[in-house]
Amino acid sequence: MRKPAIHPDDFPIEANETTVTTNKGKPLANAESEPVADEIAxxxxxxxxxxxHDKWSP
Structure with missing residues (x-):
């Protein structure tokens, strides 16, 4: 299975019940429970x- 690409404009990542999604609602992953989905996000x-932050830090 191919990993979905996550792009900077997909953030912030959100958890919707057991599905981890981009800020536009595109599914990225399914988790076993809501707390796990929240933790992943x-x-x-x-x-x-x-x-x-690292990009802008000297």
Whole structure:
């Protein structure tokens, strides 16, 4: 199975019940439960924030 590409304009990533989606509602992954979907979305958003910050840090 091919991994979906996540682009900068897809953020923030959201959790909708057990589905992890882009901010436009495109599904990225299914999780086993709502708390797991929330955790995945949170981690992806935190990673994107760190990467964005690193781009602008000296």
């Amino acid at each position: 949170d981690r992806l958003n935190e990673q994107a924030d760190r990467e964005e």
